[in-house]
Amino acid sequence: MSAQVELSPRELEIAQSYAGGATYQKIAETLCIAPSTVRTHLATIYRKLEVSSKQELATRLSGEVPEPRNQSEMTAVISELALSLEEAISREKALSEVLRIIGAAKGNLDAVMPLILGHALELCDAEYGILFEYGQNGKFHATFTLGIPSDFKTWFEDKGWFAVSPETGLGRMDAQREVINIFDVKSEAIYKTNDPLRHATADLGGARSFVAIPMLAADDLVGAFALYRQTVRPFSDDATRLAQLFAAQSVIALENARMIKTMQDAKA
Template sequence: MHDQWIPVDARENDLSPREQQIAERYAAGCRYQEIAADLHIAPSTVRTHLATIYRKLEVSSKIELANRLSGIAAAPRSHVDHAAIISDLALSLEEALSREKALSEVLRIIGASQGDLNLVMPAILRHALDLCDAEFGILFEYRDTKKFKASFTLGIPTAFQGWLDDSGTFSVNDETGLGRMVTQRAVINIMDVKSEALYRTDDPLRIATADLGGARSFVAIPMLAADRLVGAFTIYRQSVRPFSEDALRLAQMFAAQSVIALENARLIGNSGHPV
């Protein structure tokens, strides 16, 4: 028989109603992205609230948080503990463990997929969006001479998805994020797609990205197999929140996993087995 869940008294522990909501969801196993969607806030806001919650409740792990919410008193702490530092370090550790778990899960899916990209790519995009705090993502396959096709998407607004479907394989302007990525073979991190001069032209991709997709901050990561460009791994935020170096490193790891999946599918296809 399970113990009855006894919500912690918000007034006793000085948690606001919003902090109480976030604490309960996080302790129950929800990810930042899930909590954010449920409460209609940004994932980064969830993280900020959690740091405050950990400090207020003097906990340093999700298990301790669940115990406190169940009414179990916190263990005595040394006077040398600094609550703000401990709460941030605890969350950072949990986030690092989440990253390791996500990457391990992606590799497991790739290994078991038998080259089925429809199993692999949604999982990669889901983990990337969650850990990189982005609203939607697109995996573009590179055709040739600056031509792309949106082969896999996740979380994308319906209007933008429709535009990509109708466009099929399309050419990109040299000034677009994808065009610059092809030329430079480097990560293109755009602070605000609407602030660039390209948005004030009639470039169809930029207009569709901003107006149909609602994208503001955006990053395009080249997917390279040796020196060969095979695609672009792109993630988008619908507010002006440029991607940090940490987020870019994470996105690059997921882009690398996408290359592994694509090459694995190609090898299986060439060997005569169904992809």
Template sequence: MQTDVAGCAGTAGGRKQVQPDTILSPRELEIAENYARGQTYHAIAVRLHIAPSTVRTHLAAIYRKLEVSSKLELHARLEGDSAPGDAQTDHAAVISELALSLEEAIGRERALSEVLRIISRSRGDTDAVMAAILGHALELCDAEFGILFEYHDDRQFSARFTRGIPQGFRDWLDRQGVFTVGKATGLGRMEKVQDVVNIVDVRSEELYRTDDPLRHATADLGGARSFVAIPMLSGDSLVGAFTIYRQQVRPFNAQATALAHTFADQSVIALDNARMISELRALGGKA
């Protein structure tokens, strides 16, 4: 007697081969298909209106359920290739975590290499360079938006470059131009210590219960919750701040902060390069 088993496409080593759509939930299948096609955590998160960290959690479960250990294997599995032999559940969980961590490390190296390549070929085009730097920073740090503030001395800043920022907050910053920040704000504290300021929740601090305009614009117009500000230093001089924001309370860990610091350093290099190119062009024009 023949038995028709739904969702089975054959056998692998005597075991029935179960199709991914019978193992994964609809949301997991959608994430798996987008990731296998080359979409990043951030792009998938935007598409599905979820946090990038939630995408990663789903992917860890997907790798474990499908018993795959790379994006290529995931793509092959979704295309109908057989699953590998039986894997112990605890081993499968470890393998899925290691596989995603490795892919993330490779992604970080590629992003940093791409940023260096863009800087080296920018010819002083800071707009293109900063868009790329902020974009990679948001992607790798699981952040919704970022701002590069230029420093004008004595707690005065202006938003020079932005990426992903909500329009209301963008309009507010445009209206301010160069503005003075309060001593208790993230930027004010960063200027004083010239070190990283990592705020768990901008709404939970006492400053939010005052009339500080920047804090209210950040939280209410930008929808920001967790925030990190990285000083941009040229030698011993503060030239700006590299800031990234999450719209959920998810504090930035040491790895994310270190990544943001790297991108801040690259931003300083790009700005210095642009300044030198402008000076050389000016000298050339006078010759």
């Protein structure tokens, strides 16, 4: 039986989009549904077509009939999809909570940013976090921190706006505009140099594993969302995706605050 016959029109639409390279988020936006709903449909599609990967799905949609799977293989596939669905639901709950925090703060960054950082630290299992602002002169400023060791915080306060070298996590993130996930800050060659940021991060902050997420408004870098662990425990892909969510919502909070301030200044 062909995939077109086995799937409902909605399932077929989702299957073709996903096999064609569309992300859960893109499919959700196109169909005006939640990403978790996309995952639920995909779980049903995978079960109906007896596939376990995007590549197998594309092959099945092309008309090829796969080799029969035994029950244990299908059980493993279904279990993996169930776990993925739970992760998607957790991310949606996190997003809803962050949006609630932003809405309740009414543009008050001093109120909203510690709450966002606190939520991120809890869900991503990190010891402390920093929201760096990025200036037009290519410098960074540790504007909001939570849980940061006092000596490391004092170091940032003394620095104010500071430049970073290209080999640091922030420097690489600035150049690449991509997530920088560092396994161990002490294992990289830059730690053996006299780079002040890396030494402060490791020696004053006690950081070992670190992830920096670029905060982008359109294509412009406006800051960085950074999380730190004080043991060598690299951030997983799931933790990184959550950190990206918090970074994106922090951009929204910053933009909201600026818009509200502009309106207030206009009324003054």
